[in-house]
Amino acid sequence: MHKGKGMKFVGDSRVTAERTSQIPKDYSEYPGRTEAFWPNFLLKEWLAGSVFLVGFLCLTLAHPSPLEGIADPTNAAYIPLPDWYFLFLYELLKYEFASGPYVIMGILVLPGLAFGALLLAPFLDNGPGRRPHQRPIAVIMMLLGLISVSWLTYASAAHVDWETRAEENKPIPPSSVEIDTEHEGYAFYEENCMSCHGGELEGGGAAPGLIGIDYSAEEIADIARNGINTMPADQFTGSDEDLEKLVDFIITTNEQAE
Incomplete structure (x- = not known):
């Protein structure tokens, strides 16, 4: 009888054919990748996000956002303004090419093209490098978007005295003063x-x-x-x-x- 003759081998799908090492792979062999996503890269992202969140919370405590009163539909003189993160769209609607008969251009076409371009940026420039000069298309599109939003927001908010506006429209608590209706005035x-x-x-x-x-x-x-x-x-x-x-x-x- 030859060796192995008549023997059967049963495979178990739960057991991998190749044994994987517990040591993280050397990512230096991949262009643009120098570390493992978990836990190295993700931990850095969490730390950066935590620092930003703590700084933002400290800013809101030191300088609270001015709030206005309850909306009054009977006040025809009140000029409503959107929240600060929509001021750039509000400013865009002041230009002739995005207002009046061309308002569809201002509310749908231009914002749609801008945000659509940012969504497509990673797919239009999918090179392996991670440095800015290695991703020119994505970097240029991001810089254009950042400059446009920053300038439109500044142009919209520069002429508004936010402190005075909040003071004039602050919530008025119910008066607990007894009005003297007998006073001659x-x-x-x-x-x-x-x-x-x-x-x-x-x-x-x-x-x-x-x-x-x-x-x-x-x-x-x-x-x-x-x-x-x-x-x-x-x-x-x-x-x-x-x-x-x-x-x-x-x-x-x-x-x-x-």
């Missing part, structure tokens, strides 16, 4: 001011609240006559004596609130 407030500043001086829409204001009697009288910010002049049409009573009512109400 209340009638003039009701006639000239209540429609904008509210029955409890809480403000509304474009008109700010009159509780907690830091104005003297002379300044309040001047504002009532000449206006301020979005408030037009000659809102108060009474006599100087009537104006004094109105100013005294506003100041007295603020003193009660302190």
